[in-house]
Amino acid sequence: MEIGKKPNIPVKLLPSSSFWPFMTLLLAFLLFLSGTTSAFAAGDHHNAFKPTDQILIDCGSKSSSAKTPDGRVFKSDQEMVQYIEAKEDIQVSTPPSDNVSSPIYLTARIFLEGATYKFHLAHAGWHWVRLHFSPFPNDKFDLQQATFSVLTEKYVLLHNFKFSNNNNSQAFLQKEYLLNITDPLFSLRFNPMKDSAAFINAIEIVSAPDELISDSGTSLFPVIGFKGLSDYAYQSVYRINVGGPLITPKNDTLGRTWTTDKEYLQDQNLAKDVKTTTSAIKYPEGLTPLIAPQTVYATAAEMADSHTINPNFNVTWNFPSNPSFNYLVRLHFCDIVSKSMNDLYFNVYVNGKTAISGLDLSSVTGDLGTPYYKDIIVNSTLMSPQLQVQIGPMGEDTGSRNAILNGVEVLKMSNLVNSLDGEFGVDGRTIGMGKHGMVATAGFVMMFGAFIGLGAMVYRWKKRPQDWQKRNSFSSWLLPIHAGDSTFMTSKAGGSQKSSFYNSTLGLGRYFSLAELQEATKNFDASQIIGVGGFGNVYIGTIDDGTKVAVKRGNPQSEQGITEFQTEIQMLSKLRHRHLVSLIGYCDENTEMILVYEYMSNGPFRDHIYGKNLPPLSWKQRLEICIGAARGLHYLHTGTAQGIIHRDVKTTNILLDDAFVAKVADFGLSKDVAFGQNHVSTAVKGSFGYLDPEYFRRQQLTDKSDVYSFGVVLLEALCARPAINPQLPREQVNLAEWAMQWKRKGLLEKVIDPHLAGTVNPESMKKFAEAAEKCLADYGVDRPTMGDVLWNLEYALQLQEAFSQGKAEENENEKSVAAGPGPEPAAPPSAVVAPSTPLAVSDRPVSLPDENGGPAEVQAMDEHSGTAVFTQFANLNGR
Template sequence: MAIPLLLLLLLLASSSFISAAPPTPPFSPQDNILIDCGAKSPATLPDGRSFKTEEQSTQFLKTNKDIQVSVPSADVPSPIYLTARIFTEQATYAFQLTRPGFHWVRLHFFPLKNNEFDLQQATFSVMTDKYVLLHNFKVNNNTNAILKEYLLNVTEPKFSINFIPMKNSAAFINAIEVVSAPDSLISDQGTALFPVDSFSGLSDFGYQVAYRLNMGGPLITSQNDTLGRTWIPDTDFLKDKNLARSFSVATNVVKYTDVLTPIIAPATVYSSLTKMADSKTMQPNFNVSWKFDVDTSFDYVLRMHFCDIVSKSLNDLYFNVYINGKMAISGLDLSSLTGELGVPYYKDIVVNASTMSGGLSVQIGPMNEKTGTVNAILNGLEVLKMSNSVDSLDGEFGVDGTSAGLGTKGTVAAVGFAMMFGAFVGLGAMVIKWKRRPQDWQKRNSFSAWLLPIHASDSSFMASKNSVGSHKSNFYSSTGLGRYFSFAELQEATKNFDSSAIIGVGGFGNVYLGTIDDGTKVAVKRGNPQSEQGITEFQTEIQMLSKLRHRHLVSLIGYCDENDEMILVYEYMSNGPFRDHLYGKNLQPLSWKQRLEISIGAARGLHYLHTGIAQGIIHRDVKTTNILLDDAFVAKVADFGLSKDAPMGQNHVSTAVKGSFGYLDPEYFRRQQLTDKSDVYSFGVVLLEVLCARPAINPQLPREQVSLAEWAMQWKRKGLIEKIIDPHLVGTINPESMKKFAEAAEKCLAEYGVDRPTMGDVLWNLEYALQLQEAFTQGKSEEEAKVQSATVSASPAPVAVTPISPSSDHRPVFKPEENKGPAEVQAIDDHSGTAMFAQFSGLSGR
């Protein structure tokens, strides 16, 4: 009989779906120990799992006094809560495991009524050989079933769980699960919050599941989850339900990858989400917020699940994620990370206990930039409590009775790893089309030659003059923000923020010249709470500077976060912006050698930003006013308010155009796609300012001369660049040095980013120009200069870096590995403990 057309189409559609999205085989745990404590017969749960009796299981129960209790029925979600075993003395369950690694440990409690003990008042502790799971635990008249869920890295084949009742009390347990977890479930890498930085060592902690939410979707039970987990709806945790809307699609829309499989979270999580509600306004500007009660003495890992199932096209959704009001993810563009819509993505963020005085809150909101649809989404959220310094997940005491004191393991880890840059990318031997570098140039100019030991031995800036805010002082110094200043200290330093002390004004507010401690001058950057745009830039600068340390980047001394004040304290750059010494201030003209050395220093700073940390940073506002000079005319790049993290695995960041006119990369302006080559273009304009001593844009000049880049390149193409150089340089500059310098600027200003050199290439050519100039002043020939350039680096002697014993703030100090080839050279942290701290003068708003 003929098959109806409609039925045939349905069958074809079904078969094509099956072939297009083959199901992932379920995870089969090697250890799958399920015990129904106190039971006489096994119990089968609705999800099909079978819990054995203690006699049937392979575990060994050691106890002298225990009681088995059961009830025929109760208002419980599972039969495992109908029986229990009660202990009046310490009891131990010992398990022989098949394989080491992470295991789920789930403890089930329900206070059954019995004639022996009132289990609602029972008080006891539960410990493994390593971790404290529960300390003086009591159900506190809770008449509901209680699940305590842990994820522990078990390294020994024997695993024990000890139940220890308090004196004159009892302990009890209804059921126990010890189940292998997939190796891929916990990555060793995450991101620390405030400052945002890489975090390594997640596999060294034990975890307790505090919350597991399915945003915008239904309850997911162990029956429907890939690993027997339960996901609850997020509605009860929304701070304002009117600001949020649920959205869902069919689960077959979710496209898993080889890296991210349903083991991380089931398709039901990624096929639903909570997004911004329709505010009926032209430009919605609000956040969707969730609030959670947590134990604020512990650190937490937040695993945030995302899947763009709302967008109609790529690169149309950009949004921010905040945790406790701090920027956790800026400008998240899921399609750039995943390559297509509907592909799951997750991010692990470590939240330090010091930032959770008021509990835990999570917010998502728009970027407030004209980049695509105004919306923000979140598909799922897992909140995991981290074990502290004595491996406790409840209370401050460890298994051996030692106390964690005021700190936690998470805090110590954040101290160490917030100062690290994670795995630094190899720099490689970059190919130069326009001038090849010597093969050993990279080795001679590795970051180790320009990075200084962290704070060395001078801790005078790290210690507060009084005990006020000492707890904050420890935290901020440990996270790389240096010394914590009280507001009163900064009032005194700036004479109550006297207007006569203002040395710069920006969108964030004012920069004041201040004097601290023994007369050290500093620049005090005070955020203006009325300036929304300025505060965003201010927070970006905090995040960037907290993870950047380099000789040629402006140093951050400290921080004030008192009440509503947001203040950063920098080293005072006594010679001000580079621009002031080129034109406009009637200062003593710089020699050509000085200009070359300053340009080289700035290039080193930018080269470090682009390649010296794992992800890389794009400055986005390179100009002569953001290159500052200290008392020795050492150049330092400043102002990171517009900076962006370079995208991992992508070649650009799609973002609204920001920067300064005259320096903007034309390709970035046209396509709104930011790359590190955008900084290279801006630096090319800086080089022309150095050579010609005039502004990048001067509207008072004739039309063809308004733009320095266009005007200078016209003369360069004519071969007459020497006609427009700074008159102060005439007769003092080596023509070959000027030619090499001008060639570098020309290459930087190429129309398309792909045709521009890297900052490493620019740096080498500037160093070569300096060698030519030095040979010229010493009466050497060009050939002699080439030999010198190939054998002697223009860099000063490398700073000796030796291991330093960890200080009280637990900062790590790194020693570069020996015998590394050019592609394996690693960066180390840079901050001088003896350098004077300072910041900008003459700063103007954008």
């Protein structure tokens, strides 16, 4: 059947008397088939995708169709000749050979002048366009020297392409593209260079599922929502089955090839392949098996056994890339290594930047063995000749110290002139610059923005919000939920009939009856109050087997009414992270509005740095608390489907459990950020002293507003004083302004907490202070992301630990000398290993320990001072 022509099929009509009984039987049969098909699709990854358009051409073939090893049939282009517009073309062939994998590479069509293939398509949307090349010897033209371009009506697919320039040792090459085609007439134009020729061995035009490319993703730096992916064309550069075997088009319902990952692994000794049965893979609702076959998710690479208690290295894959283009990196994950839920937390880096922090697959998917993928958009300014993907463990005790990756897809994105190869568009337009020009322009834009910013900095806000006193004392006990926490899912007293409804629809945890909470809090006795805020009182309570909880009871006179109550708990139901305090349940019986949270026995961070006469925290403890809070905030900004801005970050909203693990609290003012947006226009709310001045001026809330507030928190931890103290002289009232004045003088050590004197590594404090200073930039665009702040805090902790270890060894050596001759003292640490996140440009990958189980040698860093903490980020490389 020719493409574009309707088949002439005779139709016999049934007698009218038997028409309706027949139709009834036919309908029943079809319904039966649809049911069995659905069941089959739900349980089998081979559920067939039926492409509306499937045009497969064996170019240059004069005879019958060619059947490939994977079972596909390519028509000879003798049958398609009416769709070729060419003035002069030649058909050539070569004898079969053991070196040729498919018959489509035995023939070719050569064009000595421009030529066009035109196809009539039945489906508008995504299509695979695959071009096959094999420059076999022939007596018509040396195909190795053929130089040509391939274009569609809109996109440049190849520009001055020459097979020998692709550095490909194989005798054939496939170029695969994914185009969103909306015109029913699709054209492929071959333009040879002067005195050269163009050639093609085979062409595929095949419909692709619409859900294959979502319209939204996540940009790498800064980590924010990215919208409009359907507006680009893509070239498939790499499709990797990590830790698994080669997957051929025969075993992929979309005809894709998944190669193995071994040639891309930077160090194969750091990775270990794992696998499970494909039947163990369960696709969640909303994720089609067409994204990737079960075979991809049933295999993975994990961290190799380092024979140490706390392995701390990354597994790295390097992919040669073109730094002039943006890339879409699709990362595939499926937890096939864990024995229980919430045991595997790990980080993912792309080109040295944090792409995903603290990924807990069981929380994201709700189960083990459940596929998940993440689309990361990498801007060309962050590209280098190598695109690097890394996985590594969390830098804290969060369960198993491991990390996994199941698959990687790397797709080049079309540029500003709709080209996927070079800087020239179909209509002759040009970007007008190479990479250096792009960098220069970016630099000019940044300089111009800085110039404008200096002018705007003249205006500084001075006026306090009218209700700042109430906001400043707002309780720190409004906390987020562990939606799947089975420990508290049933009510002891049987609960209300509303319990099952709320649990099933909102995921709000346990429903408590009012009687239960009255018993738990001694009928809300005043002696049980542990906090007071705008929403109401917070009581300590004891439930079930003695578990302590914090019970927040809404005040009927509070400005936060029923709407805020419902909105608040629905938002909290989205969140789950080790550094966000858990909401256990709720009660809305009668007119009561009550929330029940896990009890944080050590209370707010602020109480431990000033105001309560509690034992002072060491510098290491303060760093660890700040790191924990930064992890929680980073998760809010990047770890949910929609970014969440906390809007009230302060030391009273960072709570400490019995082990002094920090958890972010109080989401009463939080806001969602929709995909494609980088701010929320809203009335100014927050706590005075922590409020982002840019948010105050423009009334546009961004995640950088949280970063500013967190910078104030860092200064509180360092200086041990409130963000605002009206009793001090005017120049000292505002902590941020006062501390930064001393920082600029290079005398910040003069105003730090006296309890820290002599115990802080100066380099650690310097790194910490630089991070705080960047957080406090007047304009959000100049502030780092929470991921970047987190990295610097972890680095500061590493510097402090190395300093403390060196002092301890020094003391031991002094004791040894005093006691007389003894064994040779151990050498002081020669290097500081930065956290398992992107490091400074001078850092090197960390090796596994030696075969005796001792610590591996690491490369010393060239720069510990970090004087340009954030200006180095363009060149960071992860470990």
